[in-house]
Amino acid sequence: MEKQYSDDTFLARWISGELTPEELSEFKKSKDYKSFERINKGAQNLSVPAYNKNNAFSKLQEDINKKTKTVKLIPNWAYTAAAILVVALSLLFFLNNKSTHFKTGVGEQLVVTLPDNSKVNLNANSSIKFKEKDWSENRELKFSGEAFFDVEKGSSFRVKSGEGIVEVLGTEFNVISKNNFFEIKCYEGKVKVLNSGNNDLAILTLGKAFRVHNKENKNWTFIEKTPTWIQGESSFKDMPLKQVIKALEDQYEIKFDISLINLNRRFTGSFTHKNLKLALQTVFTPMNINYTTSKNNTIILKDKK
Structure with a gap:
């Protein structure tokens, strides 16, 4: 007051x-x-x-x-x-001062329309939180998980997460923010990427991507027009294996025992959201990883000799 x-x-x-x-x-x-x-x-x-x-x-x-x-x-x-x-x-x-909160569960997707008609498509196990009352003066939201943003042009639009910040005016971009992993792909317009301390990390334009993992930065380009996960298939390029396994857990009601595999490897490929058996095959067979299901329905992963 x-x-x-x-x-x-x-x-x-x-x-x-x-x-x-x-x-x-x-x-x-x-x-x-x-x-x-x-x-x-x-x-x-x-x-x-x-x-x-x-x-x-x-x-x-x-x-x-x-x-x-x-x-x-x-x-x-x-x-x-x-x-x-x-x-x-x-x-x-x-x-x-009450915040509006949206959250998805395992295997769920949710499209949220913000007060300025910007749209957020939340992937599984993701959430956003914002203050609707102050939105016209402060277009800012808190986010975790993975989401595709279609932002209306206007004042600055900020997406804040535990891993970093994305700032735009009007654009389309995809963000993943999970456990020391931060990835942004720009599908339209221009995106500014900052760390949690508000220091600039990258400026992205159409077809450019940026990732921070274990304090290492990576830039690359891509050609797809929209994220494939919106159509029911998660795709990865040189993705840390641990993040691919986490994405499987987000899409299916499963847990993995990863104590017997080497997680310091990268995966390039995709898996479907509609068939668990096929998803496991497409990820672990080319990685030479065996998988078996324990009595408590945990999938045990083990590197092949």
Whole structure:
């Protein structure tokens, strides 16, 4: 809020009409005033005990005659109403700052339309979070997993993840951000790639890709018009084997035991999202990796001798 009212009696005195003209004038000029006024009108509809000035005066005289040290001039109901205002304003603040959150599960895809009509196609086990109320001033969202973004032109658009940041104006791009792995492919327009410390890493244009893995950067080009995973097939070029296995786990309800294989290898190829047996064959057969299923349905991977 623009100003914090540290005086505990301020709201109560305002409700009771006991502010000085100077205090009231300054209060009305504040950005907070309209919010307080709106909630106060609602509070006026609450049922509160009637305040009898004569009875209050008589009680005051009795207190004086008893030499009471502290005299309460503001009725208790005014403090109650002020407390209601504080609670209501806290709720209003919470609702105004609430984030919108979308998440996919194993093998799921979800298309999300953002407030500016930009679209985000989430791949399996991915999520985005953004504040819809502030979107027109701050087109920024938090992201994890894999997604394809089709961004409407406008103010700067930022995708923030634990692995890095992508900043654009209007473009199409694909992002993967998972466990120390960060990959961006630009399908249209121009993309700026930054690390989590806001330092520039790369500028990408149509058909350019960039990857950070284990603190190593890699650039390459591609020719496909859209990500193949949208059509039900994940494709990879020189991809760390660990990331390919993670992609299989994201698309199928399975877990892998990777303790018996060499993960320091790269995979170029693809696998289908519609047939687990075929997907396992197309990934592990050319890699000379045997796979068997244990009793707990974990797939054990083992390098061939």
